[in-house]
Amino acid sequence: MSFSGALLSPASSLGRVVMTFVQECGAISLFFMTFIRHTLGFSSMHGQFAKQAEFVGWQSLPIVLLTAFFTGGVLALQSYAGFDNAVLAGGQVPKVVALSMLRELGPVLGALMVASRVGSAMAAELGTMRVTEQIDALYTLAVNPFKYLVMPRILACMTMLPLLVILANLVGIVGGYLVSVHILGLSGHMYTQNAYAAIGNEDVILGLVKAVIFGAIIGLMATFHGYKAGNGAAGVGMATTRAVVYAAVAILISDYFITAWFV
Amino acid sequence: MPESITLKNVSKSFGSNQVLVNASLDIPAGKTTVILGGSGSGKSVLLKCILGLIHADSGLIKFGAESVLDMDEPARMAMMRKLGMLFQSGALFDSMSVWENVAFALLEDGMKPTEAKEIAITKLRQVGLRSAVADLSPAELSGGMKKRAALARAVCHEPSVIFYDEPTTGLDPITSDVINDLIIQLQDEYKATSVVITHDMHTAFKIADKMAFLYKGSFLSDGDPKDFKDSKNPYVAQFVAGSAQGPIEAAV
Numbered sequence: 001m002s003f004s005g006a007l008l009s010p011a012s013s014l015g016r017v018v019m020t021f022v023q024e025c026g027a028i029s030l031f032f033m034t035f036i037r038h039t040l041g042f043s044s045m046h047g048q049f050a051k052q053a054e055f056v057g058w059q060s061l062p063i064v065l066l067t068a069f070f071t072g073g074v075l076a077l078q079s080y081a082g083f084d085n086a087v088l089a090g091g092q093v094p095k096v097v098a099l100s101m102l103r104e105l106g107p108v109l110g111a112l113m114v115a116s117r118v119g120s121a122m123a124a125e126l127g128t129m130r131v132t133e134q135i136d137a138l139y140t141l142a143v144n145p146f147k148y149l150v151m152p153r154i155l156a157c158m159t160m161l162p163l164l165v166i167l168a169n170l171v172g173i174v175g176g177y178l179v180s181v182h183i184l185g186l187s188g189h190m191y192t193q194n195a196y197a198a199i200g201n202e203d204v205i206l207g208l209v210k211a212v213i214f215g216a217i218i219g220l221m222a223t224f225h226g227y228k229a230g231n232g233a234a235g236v237g238m239a240t241t242r243a244v245v246y247a248a249v250a251i252l253i254s255d256y257f258i259t260a261w262f263v
Numbered sequence: 264m265p266e267s268i269t270l271k272n273v274s275k276s277f278g279s280n281q282v283l284v285n286a287s288l289d290i291p292a293g294k295t296t297v298i299l300g301g302s303g304s305g306k307s308v309l310l311k312c313i314l315g316l317i318h319a320d321s322g323l324i325k326f327g328a329e330s331v332l333d334m335d336e337p338a339r340m341a342m343m344r345k346l347g348m349l350f351q352s353g354a355l356f357d358s359m360s361v362w363e364n365v366a367f368a369l370l371e372d373g374m375k376p377t378e379a380k381e382i383a384i385t386k387l388r389q390v391g392l393r394s395a396v397a398d399l400s401p402a403e404l405s406g407g408m409k410k411r412a413a414l415a416r417a418v419c420h421e422p423s424v425i426f427y428d429e430p431t432t433g434l435d436p437i438t439s440d441v442i443n444d445l446i447i448q449l450q451d452e453y454k455a456t457s458v459v460i461t462h463d464m465h466t467a468f469k470i471a472d473k474m475a476f477l478y479k480g481s482f483l484s485d486g487d488p489k490d491f492k493d494s495k496n497p498y499v500a501q502f503v504a505g506s507a508q509g510p511i512e513a514a515v
Contacts, residue, residue, distance in 0.1 A: 137354035142343035
């Protein structure tokens with residue numbers, strides 16, 4: 001390679017990456033616009049929605065609640081270690097656990113768990129349907145594949161994640177309670193009182209707004225990458241990986257902006 | 264009532280790869296038209312353009328009196344209700360049982376599941392499958408059984424146009440011939456317009472009322488099967504003979 005070629009190579013690689021990123025963002029935006037356009041005509045797909053809601057909500061419950069329970073416990077342990085005396089800790093640990101769960105860890109960890117469990121499964125399923133012509137088959141059977149496959153999945157993610165997050169928050173606070181009372185020796189009554197006093201309406205709303213947006217991100221990334229998969233088994237694998245990675249990154253970035261907007 | 268299909272100067276390219284180049288063909292109503300062509304000649308893209316799965320860049324595609332390229336979503340879906348399609352891989356939905364696959368269009372139209380299942384079992388019997396197959400999942404079927412089940416799904420709503428994409432590919436010669444007989448039987452029964460895409464000459468000569476030869480995205484020849492057998496066109500003659508020697512270079 002010539003000297004000028006060696007200099008240009010990183011620049012052209014960077015250019016290609018930027019171009020691909022912009023193209024991908026554009027394609028995802030168009031996909032989302034199609035979703036918005038079809039939302040009004042969704043009424044005929046209730047059966048599919050119920051099936052997806054069960055998959056996203058009910059079947060994700062164990063993993064989300066388990067994660068939340070131990071997160072609450074860890075929060076109690078970690079925050080207790082940060083306070084100099086037990087009296088101060090008794091007042092502050094419940095607040096830290098409750099606010100962290102409601103505002104941040106409930107929605108974010110819940111979304112990440114759902115993204116890895118549900119997002120990967122959805123992308124793999126749709127990707128396989130794409131490469132085995134099942135999506136084309138739907139179309140030839142006079143069913144709009146976007147309405148039949150994409151809409152119910154995105155809407156199920158958007159509606160089920162907030163419900164999962166509400167339960168995760170409760171279980172996380174219970175996890176913190178059990179650790180605080182039975183391991184750290186704090187008063188149970190004080191924990192409950194302080195945790196309840198710390199929570200305001202805006203904390204609940206912030207967590208739920210995040211959950212709805214994260215749900216949309218998970219559904220959108222999973223269906224977009226699955227629906228557009230190509231190149232056989234390798235394409236399906238790539239779609240699955242992208243669905244999870246893109247969703248996780250988008251969740252963390254959007255979390256910052258939502259938090260910054262609310263605070 | 265069967266519909267005719269007209270293609271006029273249909274072109275389609277993907278980037279710099281021109282797949283269809285001014286392809287023109289009349290597909291008569293109520294007859295079986297076989298579109299022949301080697302691998303990469305544009306057969307499947309042509310089929311997807313007719314169905315509207317891929318949008319042709321230019322030209323005219325008429326389904327009966329309607330132009331496919333100008334159709335809006337409701338009109339396209341109305342057209343889809345009139346047609347059936349057998350995919351090369353079968354494309355059965357693996358999240359559903361065999362009978363749910365076969366009765367899919369009926370269930371989507373709001374028919375009661377018990378009624379739809381009865382019709383699906385009748386259609387499965389029509390293509391030579393036992394009723395016990397109805398509750399199996401597609402993964403439990405052999406290649407030939409999958410093709411039959413897919414065929415039952417394609418004709419379950421009694422379409423006026425049936426498309427077959429490589430119906431015998433991947434099947435042993437005896438099963439292939441059974442599928443050919445089924446295509447003839449269904450044609451007699453439904454009097455539909457059938458469009459078969461294949462490179463299997465045995466299948467082509469057995470089922471065709473009309474043949475057309477697609478080469479590098481354009482139709483080089485069309486006519487009845489006898490014309491094809493005696494064709495003086497060196498491309499057609501080479502393809503029909505299945506010879507490596509001739510103007511068509513084998514794709515390696």
